[in-house]
Amino acid sequence: MLRVENLNKEIINLALKDISFHLPKGYIMGLIGVNASGKSSLIKTIINIYHKDSGKVYIDGLSMDEEERKAKNLMGIVLDENFYEPNLSVSDNAKYFGKYFEHYDHELFIRYCRRFNVDTKKKLGKLSKGQQMKFQIAFALSHNAKLFIMDEPTANLDQAFRQEFMEIMQDLISDGERSILLATHQTDTLDQIADYITLLHKGRIVFSMSKEVLMDKYILLSGEADKINALPKDLVVYRENGIYRSMAMIYKPDTKNCLRNSYDEIIENARLTKVRPTIEEIMYFMIKGGVKSVETNLEGQPAF
């Protein structure tokens, strides 16, 4: 559904370098990274708000350079800032911008607004940030989009709506025809709904792989400091020594890799607590550990 190939974009204090990833139909991809890692810039470059210096973006096989109109008709975009007219009412905004979309359904939009408790008669600029976000989500859902690109959609939402939002997202992809790219640093949302995870750091992709592969790839060990420090250096992504307990995240090498035996031995024999890390922990340990080589790797291998 979304294919990004060798995308480069230079901005004064950030450069997106050689970004490539692929999001298949019917899946949710979480785009994660710390603040200023380039998530929003990448999204804005994908949707042509920023002009790419080089590279290609395809939406359902349609090039964003040559077939921008058709491609954007397939996109539902939710950004972390309001791009719509603050002086128009919610309903007028939807009507005004909706007329540019082939399949915009105003009735559906009104239904979503009612469901989200958004007052359609109020001016958009008078709504709270959370309500503005709900407006954007309702609008994105109202023109039969196939690819949803969302930048921090849950940042200003309350817990109850966040849960509802996740249910909507899962409903959306249930027919296998739609996909969602979700940029966020709130990884708890992604723990529940994401199928693919892409980690962006300093404008480069650290990894882009399925969540299952990713979660299987790492293990979090905790225990006494001397045992943690004794772990083979090559296996450790990052270790953190605490006063009472120390922690380390190690990765699982391939079966052909000579380090695999050490890994198996640790898993079977080491007297350490083994926990499957969350996405946030993986992100934290990888970034703390210093990403030595940042390469796009679509096969599911971490780039170390």
Place this chain on the structure above:
Amino acid sequence: MLKLIWKDSLHFDRSAFFTSYNILIIFYINLFINFGSRSAHHIILGMFYIIVIILFTFFPIKLAKGLYLCPLTEEDRKKYIITACYMRFGILMLIYGIVLLVSRFLLEASNLILFLQYVCGGIIILILALLCIHPGSNSMDNAMELYYSVRKIPLHIKPKIKKLNKKIANYSMLLLIIAVILATVGVLLIIDKKEFNPYLWFYYIPAFIVTFNCLLIYYRKYLNEIITFNANQEIYHYLKKKAGVFRAD
């Protein structure tokens, strides 16, 4: 809407009002009305031009930011800009026609004088509309740049945008300035006249030829470049949310 524009200007300590060259033009027109006026015709025309300049200053022709999220190509965005430009021109010409008709009763001027005033005024309005889409001529942009440079606020993200060739920007601006000066003199020469002095053709004929050629060159050589530039501009993002006013085009 005016209130909003005023509010936007407040983001830059009202510098949109005090840095805009348009304000200077308004100041001179005011001087002209107050000290040079010998008739109601003077005042009506002066007021009309002030309103036109205020309209162009604080309601620049621009793309709504939301349009960048809509299925529009560069060509669509260009069409949107140029249509908005012509529409603005058309509406103002209609109002200008009414203003001249009203002032005709006050001045009892000949039809030829009114016609020449309509043509010269039309050229001024067209150029103001074209200036509105000219890069660097937007008072809000200028105010924003000044605001940042005076306070030495670093730009968080200043996207590398497709820059308009300096030659194109300067030459196109020069052509418009020549045309607008000739048209302004054209308006002033007959502002209080009831009958047309045939000797004035020695000014109007060459002036129209030069103006027409300037506009022709502008249209042929530069307009497309300028509109393409406007239709493709990246959206600025600045460090401080306070300074969140920007042009979307």
